[in-house]
Amino acid sequence: MPPxxxxxxxxxxxxxxxxxxxxxxxxxxxxRLAERLDLGVGDTVRLGTAPDSLRRRAVVAAVYVPAADPTxxxxxxxxxxxxxxxxxxxxxxxxxxxxxGVMLAPGANPEEASRRFNASAFGYRAFPxxxxxxxxSQTFVVVSRFHRAIGVISxxxxxxxxxxxxxxxxxxxxxxxxxxRFVGVRRRTIFLALLLEAxxxxxxxxxxxxxxxxxxxxxxxxxxxxxxxxxxxxxxxTADIVLLGVGLSLALGLLAGAFAAARLVRTRPMVLWGRG
Amino acid sequence: xxxxxxxxNLARHPxxxxxxxxxxxxxxxxxxxxxLLAGGLERSFERLVLSRGYQIRVTPKGTLPFDTEATxxxxxxxxxxxxxxxxxxxxxxxxxVALHARHADSLLPLVGYGVDPAGQGSYDLLEGSDLAAAxxxxxxxxxxxxxxxxxxxxxxxxxxxxxxxxxxxxxVQRTMVVRGVVRWLYDDRTxxxxxxxxxxxxxxxxPAGNDRASLxxxxxxxxVLAASVVARLREAHPEVGVNxxxxxxxxxxxxxxxxxxxxxxxxxxxLAVTVLLIATILTITVNERLGEIATLRALGVARRTVxxxxxxxxxxxTLAGGALGVLLGLGTARYLDTILTAFPGLPASISFFVPQRxxxxxxxxxxLVTGTLAGVWPAWIxxxxxxxxxLRGEAP
Numbered sequence: 001m002p003p004x005x006x007x008x009x010x011x012x013x014x015x016x017x018x019x020x021x022x023x024x025x026x027x028x029x030x031x032r033l034a035e036r037l038d039l040g041v042g043d044t045v046r047l048g049t050a051p052d053s054l055r056r057r058a059v060v061a062a063v064y065v066p067a068a069d070p071t072x073x074x075x076x077x078x079x080x081x082x083x084x085x086x087x088x089x090x091x092x093x094x095x096x097x098x099x100x101g102v103m104l105a106p107g108a109n110p111e112e113a114s115r116r117f118n119a120s121a122f123g124y125r126a127f128p129x130x131x132x133x134x135x136x137s138q139t140f141v142v143v144s145r146f147h148r149a150i151g152v153i154s155x156x157x158x159x160x161x162x163x164x165x166x167x168x169x170x171x172x173x174x175x176x177x178x179x180x181r182f183v184g185v186r187r188r189t190i191f192l193a194l195l196l197e198a199x200x201x202x203x204x205x206x207x208x209x210x211x212x213x214x215x216x217x218x219x220x221x222x223x224x225x226x227x228x229x230x231x232x233x234x235x236x237x238t239a240d241i242v243l244l245g246v247g248l249s250l251a252l253g254l255l256a257g258a259f260a261a262a263r264l265v266r267t268r269p270m271v272l273w274g275r276g
Numbered sequence: 277x278x279x280x281x282x283x284x285n286l287a288r289h290p291x292x293x294x295x296x297x298x299x300x301x302x303x304x305x306x307x308x309x310x311x312l313l314a315g316g317l318e319r320s321f322e323r324l325v326l327s328r329g330y331q332i333r334v335t336p337k338g339t340l341p342f343d344t345e346a347t348x349x350x351x352x353x354x355x356x357x358x359x360x361x362x363x364x365x366x367x368x369x370x371x372x373v374a375l376h377a378r379h380a381d382s383l384l385p386l387v388g389y390g391v392d393p394a395g396q397g398s399y400d401l402l403e404g405s406d407l408a409a410a411x412x413x414x415x416x417x418x419x420x421x422x423x424x425x426x427x428x429x430x431x432x433x434x435x436x437x438x439x440x441x442x443x444x445x446x447x448v449q450r451t452m453v454v455r456g457v458v459r460w461l462y463d464d465r466t467x468x469x470x471x472x473x474x475x476x477x478x479x480x481x482x483p484a485g486n487d488r489a490s491l492x493x494x495x496x497x498x499x500v501l502a503a504s505v506v507a508r509l510r511e512a513h514p515e516v517g518v519n520x521x522x523x524x525x526x527x528x529x530x531x532x533x534x535x536x537x538x539x540x541x542x543x544x545x546x547l548a549v550t551v552l553l554i555a556t557i558l559t560i561t562v563n564e565r566l567g568e569i570a571t572l573r574a575l576g577v578a579r580r581t582v583x584x585x586x587x588x589x590x591x592x593x594t595l596a597g598g599a600l601g602v603l604l605g606l607g608t609a610r611y612l613d614t615i616l617t618a619f620p621g622l623p624a625s626i627s628f629f630v631p632q633r634x635x636x637x638x639x640x641x642x643x644l645v646t647g648t649l650a651g652v653w654p655a656w657i658x659x660x661x662x663x664x665x666x667l668r669g670e671a672p
Contacts, residue, residue: 142620146615146616149608149611149612150542150612154306157306164296164553168556168557168560
């Protein structure tokens with residue numbers, strides 16, 4: 001929070017009024033609110049703590065874009081910023097704040113400093129920023145857990161799909177395998193050839209899947225940025241995710257290919273030829 | 277020709293069939309979950325809002341119930357005026373404030389509700405008795421608060437209002453007697469809430485003379501009359517916001533649009549996976565059996581019969597996978613629900629995955645239709661196979 005400004009959360013409590021000359025306080029208005037109320041710099045608004053007590057007149061001194069904050073995303077809150085004394089006067093609570101930030105000297109331990117602050121005075125609680133962040137991000141922890149669970153289900157479905165396709169792909173080679181066996185090609189060579197084919201299919205598939213995921217990620221970000229009018233990143237294809245996806249599909253592809261190829265080379269050539 | 281020809285072919289390749297059914301099972305389970313998620317939260321919210329039969333909420337203008345700390349006032353004349361409407365059978369104000377209770381040598385933070393027992397739609401009585409109209413010392417406690425404070429019916433507790441933690445002063449302190457243990461309908465799992473008569477709670481929040489409430493719940497004589505009551509109240513009281521359940525659900529729908537979008541995307545992907553799986557398996561199977569199909573055609577089996585058999589094979593795979601998918605989907609829905617209902621601040625009675633006949637039927641119909649249609653391409657290959665050329669190619 002900027003030191004001399006405090007965020008006042010408004011739920012459409014600002015009403016545009018005719019410009020007034022005197023007794024107005026400056027206010028900075030978030031862009032979305034300015035657009036919704038058709039406000040510009042120099043316009044005058046009435047502010048209050050409740051919709052039925054909009055008593056303070058304020059002049060729009062600035063229109064700003066707040067830092068992208070995921071915790072506010074779905075709440076649809078709109079902000080204005082006032083100088084702290086102006087807001088305190090509006091709330092009828094002079095010289096009071098909800099909270100303030102403390103920057104420690106380099107190397108100082110935030111947990112230890114919080115403990116010292118809490119032990120030294122009564123009437124407030126000090127928290128390390130990491131703890132505040134962890135508690136504020138509970139919603140995202142839940143969403144991440146949900147995404148992870150959906151991810152596991154998707155991986156299971158993809159794995160079965162891959163196993164199925166690999167099995168079919170290798171079984172398609174029944175006649176080829178029979179001919180190779182008839183002309184004296186060793187079982188091991190056929191097995192390795194089929195395994196190589198399976199790994200190429202798995203590799204190509206996973207690379208294509210990566211490109212598809214990257215495009216889907218671009219589309220997701222474009223859609224949700226527009227939908228929520230924010231600069232936040234909603235989907236990111238990281239190296240870890242690519243490695244996991246490619247590694248998993250390669251491993252599964254090889255496993256399925258090896259299983260199917262082993263079944264094929266164990267079968268008698270006449271059976272493969274369809275005459276056994 | 278036996279109608280089971282297509283099905284027998286599935287039995288000829290047990291491993292392939294099992295894998296295909298497993299794949300369809302997981303994909304259809306995900307599809308079912310997404311169908312339940314798409315409308316579940318909305319239905320659950322609607323059920324919660326209507327749980328006590330109150331179809332209308334009156335809130336500070338521009339706000340949703342309990343969305344901000346804004347209040348309506350003076351509330352008594354407003355309630356009286358609303359109760360005068362011939363189609364209104366009950367109207368009750370609710371005030372929510374921050375409160376503390378003395379517990380051992382510390383102060384436990386609570387949520388305090390001020391209610392009017394004659395028109396309340398915010399709690400269910402579990403034990404003891406409700407508040408009487410003039411019971412200014414009576415208290416209702418939620419289970420979580422009762423457990424945290426070790427309270428049961430008949431116990432006393434000292435409540436503290438308008439606490440200033442900085443200078444450790446309190447505006448008001450009163451000893452209250454627990455009359456009943458209740459379930460607060462809109463509380464999340466961790467909220468410790470207590471309730472008193474509205475005037476008592478107003479004094480915990482402000483000095484005398486503040487006749488204010490967070491919202492009013494209004495019950496119309498009949499659900500079909502709710503819209504006309506809303507219109508009349510809006511006209512008569514433009515200083516407050518009047519919302520029907522439909523309005524509230526609509527605004528709620530906007531907030532949860534993320535889950536609906538996710539469910540549509542993942543549901544579509546599940547269907548695509550199912551279609552791909554069935555189409556791939558049937559195509560390869562048909563290609564393997566082209567000789568057999570050509571022989572049957574040469575013996576006089578109609579093209580339509582061949583097509584039907586391939587489609588039956590696709591439908592059988594879909595049915596088997598879909599049936600297992602329902603079981604798996606209901607299990608995973610319950611698991612996913614336990615994850616999502618851990619959202620902070622979400623009322624405990626809200627569910628994200630609500631099984632409904634319509635949802636189940638929609639998922640089943642979607643799956644069966646797309647699964648069967650997935651066999652169209654392989655069926656076309658089977659039907660169009662040139663008989664003579666195929667038989668020549670198959671000859672030893």
